[in-house]
Amino acid sequence: MTRANRSAWRAAATAAGSVSWLLGIALAFVIGLGALHEVARVLRRAHELDGRAALARARLVADAAAWASCGQDGATRTAVGGVTATVGRDGDGIVVATSDTNGAVHRFVAPYLTGAAPGAFAHALAAATPGAVAGAVAIALPRLDDACVQRAVGAEATRVLRRDQGVALLHLEAGTDADDFVFPDRAIVDLGAAGELLLVPGHLWVPPAPQPIEVRVPSDRVVVIQGNLYLGRSLRVVGGGRLLLATVPRDGATSFADADGNGRWSTGDRLLERQRFHGPVEGAASVWCGFGPGAAIDCDGGLFVGGELHVARDVEVAGPVVLAHGVTSTAPRAQLRAAGEWCFNPERERVPGFATSGKPRPGLLRRSGAPASAMDQQTLYGARIAR
Amino acid sequence: MSHRGSEWTTRASALLLLAVVVIALLWSRADVAFARDALDARARHVQRLEHAADRSARGAVPLDVADLEQLLAPAPHVGGALAALECRR
Numbered sequence: 440m441t442r443a444n445r446s447a448w449r450a451a452a453t454a455a456g457s458v459s460w461l462l463g464i465a466l467a468f469v470i471g472l473g474a475l476h477e478v479a480r481v482l483r484r485a486h487e488l489d490g491r492a493a494l495a496r497a498r499l500v501a502d503a504a505a506w507a508s509c510g511q512d513g514a515t516r517t518a519v520g521g522v523t524a525t526v527g528r529d530g531d532g533i534v535v536a537t538s539d540t541n542g543a544v545h546r547f548v549a550p551y552l553t554g555a556a557p558g559a560f561a562h563a564l565a566a567a568t569p570g571a572v573a574g575a576v577a578i579a580l581p582r583l584d585d586a587c588v589q590r591a592v593g594a595e596a597t598r599v600l601r602r603d604q605g606v607a608l609l610h611l612e613a614g615t616d617a618d619d620f621v622f623p624d625r626a627i628v629d630l631g632a633a634g635e636l637l638l639v640p641g642h643l644w645v646p647p648a649p650q651p652i653e654v655r656v657p658s659d660r661v662v663v664i665q666g667n668l669y670l671g672r673s674l675r676v677v678g679g680g681r682l683l684l685a686t687v688p689r690d691g692a693t694s695f696a697d698a699d700g701n702g703r704w705s706t707g708d709r710l711l712e713r714q715r716f717h718g719p720v721e722g723a724a725s726v727w728c729g730f731g732p733g734a735a736i737d738c739d740g741g742l743f744v745g746g747e748l749h750v751a752r753d754v755e756v757a758g759p760v761v762l763a764h765g766v767t768s769t770a771p772r773a774q775l776r777a778a779g780e781w782c783f784n785p786e787r788e789r790v791p792g793f794a795t796s797g798k799p800r801p802g803l804l805r806r807s808g809a810p811a812s813a814m815d816q817q818t819l820y821g822a823r824i825a826r
Numbered sequence: 827m828s829h830r831g832s833e834w835t836t837r838a839s840a841l842l843l844l845a846v847v848v849i850a851l852l853w854s855r856a857d858v859a860f861a862r863d864a865l866d867a868r869a870r871h872v873q874r875l876e877h878a879a880d881r882s883a884r885g886a887v888p889l890d891v892a893d894l895e896q897l898l899a900p901a902p903h904v905g906g907a908l909a910a911l912e913c914r915r
Contacts, residue, residue, distance in 0.1 A: 449833070460836065463843040470847055474854035481861045488868050495875035496898055499882055499889065506888035519891060520898025555886065786886040797886075804883055 490543075497537040497545040498804065500524045505533050505549055505801035533801050550802035554795030556785035557581030559761045560683075560741070563779025571765035580763050581743070583687060584794040588663065591636040591792065594620055599633045606644045607721075610669070610730055611702040616719035617641045617666050617689070627653045627677065630660050635791035639664045642721070643684075647671035647731035654740075656680035661791045665689045667746075668726045676739035681758060681781060683790065684726075685743035692723030694746030700769030702727065711746060711764050722746060724763070728754040729773065741781075750775050757781060 504517035504524035514527045521540045526533060528551070535547040559565045559578040566575035594600035600620040607614040618641030622628045630637065635658070643664045645652055651673035658680040668686050676682045688694060693716045696709040703720045710716060724745030729736050729752030741758025742748070748766045750773045757780040766775050783790050787803045878897050882889050889897075 460840050460843070463840050463847065467843065467847040467850075470851050470854075474851065474858075477854070477858045478861075481858055481865060484865055485861075485868070488865065488872050492868075492872045492875055495872065495879045498879040499875070499894060499897060502879070502882045503888050503891070503894055519894050522898065784884055787884060 493539060493541065493543040494545060494806075496520065496522050496539060497524075497543065498547070501535040501537050501545070501547045502801070502804055504537075505535050505547075505804065508533065509551070509799040509801060534807075535804070546807050547804045548807045549804045550789065552787070552789060552795065552800050552802050554797040554799065556783060556788060556790040556795055557793050558785050560759045560783040560790050560793075561785050562759060562761075563782065564760045564762075564777035566762040566765065568762070568764050572762060575762065578761070581761065581790075581793050583663065583685075583792055587636055587792045588638065591638040591663065592634040594637060594639045597633045597637065598623075599628065599630060599637065600639060600643070602641075603644065606646060607642070610644075610646070610671075611721070613703065613720070615642055615667075615721045617692075617721070617723070619644055621646065622652060622654075627655050629655045630662075630682070631655060631657045631678070633660065635660055637662045639666065642666035642669065644669045645671055645674065647733045649733075651675045651737070653677055654682060656682050659683075659789070659791060661685055661793075663687060663792060666692075666723050667721060668742075669730055670726065670728045670736060670738065671731045672733055673737040674740055675737075681783075682740035683743060683758065684740050685745070685792070686724045686726055687745045688724040689718075692718035694724045694764070695722050696747040696765065696767045697722075697725070697727075697749055697769065698767065700749065700751060702730070725749065727751070727769075728775075729770075748775065759783065 500517065500519050500522040501524050503519065504515065504526050507517055508515045508526040514525060517524045517526070522537055523539075524535050524537045526535050528534070529548070531551055533549045533551050535549070537545045537547070557579075559567075559576075559581050562576045562578070564572065564575045565578040566572045567578055567580035569577050595602065599622070601623055603619050603621045606621055607619045620639050620641055621644045637660065639662060641664075643662070643666070646669075648671070653675045655678040656676055657678045659682075660680055661683045662685065664684065664686045666686070666689060668684055674682075693704070693713050694711045695704055695716065696711060697703075698707045698709065699705060704716050704722060725747045726742060726744050727749045728738075729750055733752065735753040735755070738754065738756045739758070740756070741760065742756055743761045745763050747764050748760070748762055749769050750766060751768075751770045752773050753776070754774070755776045755778050757778050759779070759782050760775070760777040768774065784803070787800065789795075789802065875897065878889075
C-alpha cells in the first residue's frame with residue numbers, strides 16, 4: 440500500500456469516528472424521546488384507569504348508601520373501603536355525595552321509589568293469559584295505582600288531545616258509543632306539559648296517514664286510555680323519553696276479540712272476561728293496529744293492552760308489549776313483532792301510574808353536576824416506595 | 827497522543843455511547859413492559875369494579891357490606907411499577 444493510500448484510509452477512519460459520534464448522539468436523543476413518550480402514554484393510561492376506578496367505587500358506595508337511606512328520615516352517612524357517602528333528600532329524589540381518600544368527589548341523584556314496578560314491563564312480549572300468544576312470557580297482569588290515576592291530568596285539560604265526534608264514523612260503519620279523541624294536527628305532538636300520566640276518558644284515534652305521527656316526550660310518559668286505541672299509522676317518539684300507551688277497561692264495558700275486524704261486537708267474536716256482552720258496542724281496552732289503508736306500522740312506544748290486540752297489518756312495537764289476553768290477526772299474514780328495543784327496569788325504574796310492590800328503594804343513580812375531581816390535580820401515586 | 831491513538835479513542839467512545847444507549851433502551855423497554863403488565867392488571871380490576879357497579883345499579887337488592895368491602899379492597903401489586911415510572915419522570 441502506498442503512502443498516499445494509507446493517508447486516505449486514515450482520513451476516512453477519522454471521519455467515520457466523528458460520524459459515529461454524531462450518529463450515536465442523534466440515536467440517543469431519538470431513543471430518549473421515544474422512551475419518554477412511552478412512559479407518558481403509560482402514565483396517561485394509568486391516570487385514566489384511576490379515574491374510572493374512583494368513579495366505579497363511588498357508584499358502588501353511593502348505591503349501597505342510597506339503599507340504606509330508604510325508609511330513614513334525615514341525612515345518613517356510610518363509609519366503606521375508604522369511600523364516604525352522605526345521603527340527603529331533595530324533593531322526591533335522593534342526593535348522594537361521595538368522597539374518597541384521594542379527594543375525588545362525586546355527586547349522584549336518584550328518584551325515590553316506593554317499590555318495584557310490575558315485572559311485566561321488563562319483557563319485550565308478556566301475556567297474562569297462559570298460552571295465548573306464542574313466545575310471550577307469562578306474567579301477573581300489572582294494575583294501575585288508583586290514587587295516581589285520580590291525580591292524573593285529563594286529556595282535555597292539557598289540550599294535548601281534542602274530542603272528535605266524526606273520526607269514528609269515518610272508519611267504523613256505526614261509529615262508537617263512547618267519546619273519541621285525536622291528537623291535534625301538528626307536526627309534532629308535545630306531551631311535555633301533560634305530566635307523566637295522561638288520562639284519556641274514551642277512545643284514542645291515530646288515523647291513517649302516509650307519514651308517522653311524531654310525539655315528543657322529554658321524560659317517561661304513560662297515556663292511559665279508558666277505551667280503545669286505534670292506531671292507523673306509525674308512531675315516532677322523540678325527545679329522549681319513553682312512551683307507554685295503556686288501554687284499560689271502563690266501567691260497564693266489555694272486551695272482546697274482534698274476529699271479523701269490523702270494530703264492533705258481532706257474531707263470531709269472542710268474549711274475553713264476561714259471559715254476556717254489554718256496554719258500548721265497540722267494547723273497551725282493546726287495540727286495533729293498522730286499520731284503514733297504509734303500510735306496515737312501526738311504533739316506537741310500548742303497549743299495555745287490557746283487552747285484545749288486533750293487527751290488520753304487520754306491526755312492530757319497539758317497547759314492551761304487555762297483554763291481558765291475546766293477539767287477533769284481522770288480515771291474512773298480518774303479524775305482531777315485539778322488537779324489545781327498550782324495556783323498563785322494574786326493580787329500579789318507575790312505570791308512571793302503575794302500582795308498585797316490595798320495599799322502598801332508590802331509582803337508577805345518575806351522576807349530577809360533578810365538580811372537577813380534586814384527584815385530577817394530583818399526581819397519580821403518593822410518595823410510595825417503588826417495587 | 828499519536829494520530830492513531832486519537833482515532834482509536836474516538837471509535838471506542840462512539841462504541842461506548844452506543845452501548846449505553848442500547849442498555850438504556852432495553853432498560854426503559856423492560857420498565858415500560860412491566861408497567862404495562864401492572865396496568866393490565868389494574869384495568870381488569872377496574873372492569874370488575876365497573877361491572878359490579880352496573881350490576882348494583884340495576885339490582886333488586888343492595889350489595890352486602892362484606893362483598894362491598896372485598897370489592898373495594900385495592901388490587902395487590904399494581905402500583906409499584908407505575909410509581910417507579912412516576913418517580914423517574
